[in-house]
Amino acid sequence: MVNMNKLEEKKIELVDTLMEHYSFDELSKAEQAIVLEVLKSPSEYNEMKEVNKQLSKIKRGERNVPVPNPRILKNLKEKYFHDHNDATEPHAKTRNLFVRKLSFPVYQMGAAAIFLLTLFFAFREPVQFTDPEPIIREVFVRDTIKVMQPNDTVFIEKVIYQKSGKPGENLAVLNKKIETTETGNVTKSMEFLKSVNKQKGFSLKEKEYLLSLNVEAD
Amino acid sequence: MPGDSQFLPDEHLMKGVQNGRQAEFELLYSRYAQRMLGYFYRMFNGDEEKAQDFLQDLFIKVLEKASLFDTNQNFEAWIFTIASNMCKNEYRKLNHHQTFSQQVNGQEGIEFRMDSKIDFENYQLAVFQLVERLEPDKKELFILRFEEELSIEEIANILKLKEGTVKSRLFYLKKFLAEKLKVYDPKTNG
Numbered sequence: 584m585v586n587m588n589k590l591e592e593k594k595i596e597l598v599d600t601l602m603e604h605y606s607f608d609e610l611s612k613a614e615q616a617i618v619l620e621v622l623k624s625p626s627e628y629n630e631m632k633e634v635n636k637q638l639s640k641i642k643r644g645e646r647n648v649p650v651p652n653p654r655i656l657k658n659l660k661e662k663y664f665h666d667h668n669d670a671t672e673p674h675a676k677t678r679n680l681f682v683r684k685l686s687f688p689v690y691q692m693g694a695a696a697i698f699l700l701t702l703f704f705a706f707r708e709p710v711q712f713t714d715p716e717p718i719i720r721e722v723f724v725r726d727t728i729k730v731m732q733p734n735d736t737v738f739i740e741k742v743i744y745q746k747s748g749k750p751g752e753n754l755a756v757l758n759k760k761i762e763t764t765e766t767g768n769v770t771k772s773m774e775f776l777k778s779v780n781k782q783k784g785f786s787l788k789e790k791e792y793l794l795s796l797n798v799e800a801d
Numbered sequence: 802m803p804g805d806s807q808f809l810p811d812e813h814l815m816k817g818v819q820n821g822r823q824a825e826f827e828l829l830y831s832r833y834a835q836r837m838l839g840y841f842y843r844m845f846n847g848d849e850e851k852a853q854d855f856l857q858d859l860f861i862k863v864l865e866k867a868s869l870f871d872t873n874q875n876f877e878a879w880i881f882t883i884a885s886n887m888c889k890n891e892y893r894k895l896n897h898h899q900t901f902s903q904q905v906n907g908q909e910g911i912e913f914r915m916d917s918k919i920d921f922e923n924y925q926l927a928v929f930q931l932v933e934r935l936e937p938d939k940k941e942l943f944i945l946r947f948e949e950e951l952s953i954e955e956i957a958n959i960l961k962l963k964e965g966t967v968k969s970r971l972f973y974l975k976k977f978l979a980e981k982l983k984v985y986d987p988k989t990n991g
Contacts, residue, residue, distance in 0.1 A: 589965070591969070592965040592966070592968065592969050593965075595968060595969045595972045596965070596968050596969075598972070599968065599971075599972050622976070627976070627979070630979040630980075630983055631975055631976055631979045633979070634975050634978050634979040634982070635975060637921070637924055637925070637928070638928070638947045638975070638978075639947075640921065640925075641925060641928070641947050641948060646839070646843065646929055646948070648835070648838060648839035648842050648843075649838065649842065649849045649852070649853075650835065650838070651834040651835060651838050651853070651856055652853045652856075655834070655853065655856060655857045655860070656827070656830055656834070658857065659826075659830070659857070659860055659861070659864065660823060660827075662861075663826075663864050664821075664823040664826070
């Protein structure tokens with residue numbers, strides 16, 4: 584099978600070569616016989632010969648082909664050559680440092696890095712190890728503020744009395760009378776009532792205390 | 802150096818690329834970008850966007866595989882081998898085979914008179930249109946041989962085939978084209 588293929592290939596090669604130079608009629612009888620082993624008819628041979636001739640006229644660039652997008656080269660340069668703008672300069676190689684042997688620019692770069700580090704440490708302000716200032720943090724206690732209804736009024740009810748020590752005498756009573764609104768929540772008015780032992784009255788201390796409670800002392 | 806390198810062979814420029822030199826790469830790019838774009842453009846039937854993408858990928862491969870290139874070998878064959886493999890992978894992905902075969906096999910032969918330059922241009926156009934619808938391997942063979950004008954040896958190298966096989970495939974390709982595009986010859990046809 585391999586030999587058959589080889590033979591076939593040889594015949595094809597021969598026919599192809601003959602086709603480049605001669606028409607079927609110009610071939611010898613032996614050549615024509617070989618051609619007819621490969622092709623069906625003399626006309627097929629001549630047609631192929633013509634195709635051969637026409638195809639040989641086709642030149643590269645005959646077909647309209649777009650031009651390469653300029654961004655392609657730009658992207659490639661940025662990705663693979665961004666370290667050096669002009670690689671034609673000597674010692675411009677900086678890529679693949681770990682693959683290649685270390686080249687001269689690497690030593691230069693290393694020396695420059697050491698020099699810069701030395702400068703940095705030499706002119707740096709010394710670190711002071713004094714006691715650090717205490718950090719004062721203000722602590723704010725945040726109250727919880729409950730916002731009440733705007734119309735609400737809060738009253739503190741206190742009963743203030745004074746013992747006279749004498750039987751039959753009324754106690755000095757300070758009281759408030761609370762009247763509620765229809766809703767029952769809001770006090771509309773307050774009236775202080777008091778029944779005071781007129782004769783005795785209040786001491787100054789008691790009066791101050793009563794005043795602090797916003798109660799009028801007679 | 803940049804002035805001199807214009808005359809250097811591709812393989813020598815690749816040595817520069819292997820050493821990370823931009824100037825040599827740019828020169829190689831200028832030599833091959835248009836050509837390789839044309840190759841992809843024809844292989845993908847005029848899909849420009851895809852051709853441009855493949856062109857970029859191709860040169861990325863050239864840069865990334867530069868160290869694998871043997872500078873004693875032919876660069877042209879090497880770059881076409883990479884491009885050819887990229888196309889094969891793409892066609893495998895798209896599975897275009899059947900569509901192309903069916904389209905071409907169903908087509909009747911067209912006859913051309915070859916009396917003028919315009920006739921040849923029409924004939925050539927018909928050849929290109931026919932080639933566009935060929936199976937990818939036949940199309941590639943046509944492009945490499947008749948448009949890129951590569952030698953049988955180079956094509957064999959690119960397609961990883963024996964030279965004899967390439968010759969025989971080219972022969973049958975021409976036979977096929979001759980069946981589809983008949984040239985009217987007053988001498989033979991009367």
